[in-house]
Each structure stands twice: as C-alpha cells, then as structure tokens.
Amino acid sequence: MHQYQHYEKLINFGVCMRINIFKDFATLSFARFMTLISGLINAIVLTRAFSVIQYGTYSQIFLITGLAVTIFSLGAGASCNFFLSTSDSKDEQRNIISQMLFLNLMLGLIAALVIFALRYLITWYFGNKDLLLVLPVMVFLPLFSIFDSIFEVSLITWGKTKQIIYTRMVTAFIQILIAAITFILKFGVVRYLYLFFLYYSTYCIFVVFILIWYAGGFLFRKFDIQLHKRIFTYSVPIWISSIVGTVTLNIDQLFIAHVMGTVKLAEYTNMAKELPITVITASFTSVLFPTVVKLLKQGQENEVIRIWKLSSEMCFIILSVSVSIIFLLSPEIVSFLYSSKYITGVPVFRVYALILLFRVTYYGMILNATGNTKFVFYYSLIILFLNVFLVFSLWYLIGYTGPAWATLLSIASVAYIQLYHSSKILKCRFREIFPWKHMIYIILICMGCIIPELSIEFMLIRIGVNMYIRLFTVGSLAMFIYTLIFYRRLNYLKDNLRVTDEYLL
Secondary structure: OOHHHHOOOOOOOOOOOEEEHHHHHHHHHHHHHHHHHHHHHHHHHHHHHOOHHHHHHHHHHHHHHHHHHHHHOOOHHHHHHHHHHOOOOHHHHHHHHHHHHHHHHHHHHHHHHHHHHOHHHHHHHHOOOOHHHHHHHHOOHHHHHHHHHHHHHHHHHOOOHHHHHHHHHHHHHHHHHHHHHHHHOOOOHHHHHHHHHHHHHHHHHHHHHHHHHHHOOOOOOOOOHHHHHHHHHHHHHHHHHHHHHHHHHHHHHHHHHHHHHHHHHHHHHHHOOOOHHHHHHHHHHHHHHHHHHHHHHOOOHHHHHHHHHHHHHHHHHHHHHHHHHHHHOHHHHHHHHHOHHHHHHHHHHHHHHHHHHHOOOOOOHHHHHOOOHHHHHHHHHHHHHHHHHHHHHHHHHHHHHHHHHHHHHHHHHHHHHHHHHHHHHOOOOHHHOOOHHHHHHHHHHHHHHHHHHHHHHHHHHHOOOOHHHHHHHHHHHHHHHHHHHHHHHHHHHHHHOEEEHHHOO
16 A cells, blocks of 8 residues: 555545646746746846846845745645645635644744844855845745745645736736836845845735635634644655755855855856746646646556656657757857856856756656655755765866756756656656657757757858847747747647546546
C-alpha cells in the first residue's frame, strides 16, 4: 500500500467530468507570465533608474527575503495544494484555509523578528550599510509572499484560474507603475522599496480577504492539532528540501555577493534572473499535481506516465526553441533588458539560458504525490553539498562563470536522481518515464537551425545594422522557422493532454 493512501478523501468531480489539463495550464501560464513580464519590465526600468550599486542593494534585499520565505514558509504552497485537493467538503476546506492562514501568520512574524535581529550580521556579510535603512521594513516581505503562495494554489484547486489572471494583471500594472514613478521622479532604491512595501502590504490584505471569501468564511474556533500534525508530517520533508534547494540555487549569488561585492552581484543577479518562459513548467506542475495524486490513488501509473511525458515534451519544445534564440542573441538581449552597463555578464547569461532546458518539469512530483517526501529532502541535501563543492572548485578553475556552471551541474544531477527513483515508484524503466528520444530530436533540430540564423546575424553585423533591429529580425525569423517545424507536434500534444473521468471516479 502506498503512503499516499492514508489520505482517503477526494474532491467530488461529478459524473462524466474531463480535466482539460492544457486549458488550465494555459490560463495559469498567462497569469504567471504577467507576473514575470512585470518583473522583467521592472528590471528594465530600475536598471536605468538606479546606479549599479543601488541595483545591487535592491538585489540583496530580494535575495534575503527570498531565502527567508523558503526557510519560514513550512512548504505552505505544496501542503495547501495537497490538502485542499484531498478534501471532500466545503467546511473541511474552510478549516484548512483558516488553519493555514493562522499558522503562516505566525511563521511570517517569526521570520520578520529573525531578519530584524540579524540585520547587522546580514549587513556585514553583504558589506552594504544601505541595507540597514530598509531591512526594518522589508522584514515583512516573507509574510506577504507566503500568503501569496497559498492564494495561488488555493484558487487553482478551486478551479478559479481566471481570477488569478485578473489579480496578476492588476498587480503587474501596479508594480510597473511604481517602477515608472521611481524612474520619473528619480527616487533612490530606499524610496522605491518603501513604495513597494506599501503596495505589497495592501495586496496581502486583499489576498487574505479573497481566500476567506472563496473558502466560505473564516473558521478558526481552535488550533486543530490533528490537522497540523498531518500538515507537518506531509510538508516538513518538502519544506526542508525546499530550503536546501533554494540555498543550492542561490549559493552562487551568495558566493558572488561576499567575494565580489555589491556591484558584481547586481550584474550576476540580472544575468541569473528568471525569464518569463519558466512559467511553462511552474504552471504545468501546479495543474498536474492534483491530477497525479488522484490517478496514483486509483493505481493508474500508466496514465500518469502518459500525461507527464506529454507535458514534459511540450515544455521542452518551447524551452529549447527559446534557449536557442536566447543563446544566439545574448548580447542584444542583455543590452535591451538591462542596458550596456551589464554587457560583461553575457557569459553568465548564456549559462543560465542552458539551465532553462532542465526546467522542463518538477522532477520530484511523483515523490511528493506518493508521500515519499523524505527522499526529496535526502536528494536535495546531497545536491547542496555537491553544489557547494562545485561552486568553490569551478570558481578557482574558470572564474566568474564557475558558480553558474556549478548550478547547472547540480540541477542536472538532482533531476537524474529523482527521475530514477520516480521510475521505480511507477514500475517502469528509466527510459520510459521521459520522452528521451523526442527530446534528443528537438535538441538536434534546434542546433541545426542555429547555423543559418547565426549566418544571418553575422551578415547583419557586417553591414552595420542596429542592434535592436538585429534582435527583432533574427528573433522573428527564428520563431517563424521553429513554428513551421513544431506546430503540428504541439497541436498533437495539446489535444492529448486530457484525463477522462474513468480514471478519477
């Protein structure tokens, strides 16, 4: 008997229901795309509004709060997603939301106190005294981010993905407006961060209100010990592995911040910044996870493999096309996004473009869905030690790009380990769990297409064509070529990403 069979209750989906995974994925992708686009526009504006040192301070603040969210969230998003998906009544969902809000309010306040208490140590580590001016207010950002993660997964579970789009559109507009005000009025980084805090705190109140409204009210008569035991049992291994994973992914930035200082960190964080195409994997994971839990509950391992392979192939096509274009036009893209002040970071930007190829899915999905969360932690811990070793080793061997290559190798290693374990759980061969053959074909096609695209790029450079015209011309031509090649396959994948009620009822 699988461990996940302790969670017996399922949402009643009704008779003859079909889950259109692609439709939910597309809706959620658009919402997250709006969030990342607003973040990218913010970066475009703020890199021009701030000096490199000021932008370094901005990067340090969000690096600190990002780590704090992971450390103090207790896996809020993952646990909320799982327990709402396995509840079968409105009252139970209302209780889960109420208990989660209370728990994470406490955790967020603890995070604020810890950051405030450690503010002098943090300032010493980063070597930036400007942090003391904003940390006393920014300490509350982890709390707001934790509530936001609960908000999104709850609305996904309730089938309210359109509401997520509306919310993200409004928040994206507000964030861009704040950046524009900062640029026009020539505010420094401190004033900008205070404006951002005012917006985010207001948004947090709105999120809590919407959660309570959709849950049918706030139901917190007492601290539900039994529920919290279940939450801790499920989420603590995920939480600890998330901490390890986040530290693993950010160890290169933490290393650069301490060794090379605020200015170089500003450049490195921009080069490592998440691009909008990563919403594809994140959205598929959020949409697939509740379905995977239910399919595994019914013993439908083959159906799980089928939809996982289809979604992974679709993601890989989109990511491979994007990476080939990004890799080819890296200098133009960096100059367009962050200005020529950051052009020396192009080698790091290219390494992070290659890392996108490994964002094809969440490799620990099967382990989480089957209750094997402790293994997610064990594997993450191994990769953390590997990454620390690689960061230091590759830094001394190849210099500035070494930490970025260390991150790529670490991500590739954990992907292999988790996929191998998942194949054992699903009782299939390693080569059957992923569309390996199709992925090889996709890479070969993209590599072949780069040759004529590169020739056109060199020709335009020789005749002195403007950088932005080159970016538009070569980028548009590449997209046209790839669309012709992959259009039919993408349509096939889209049409087959469905799960019928026979597997869920």
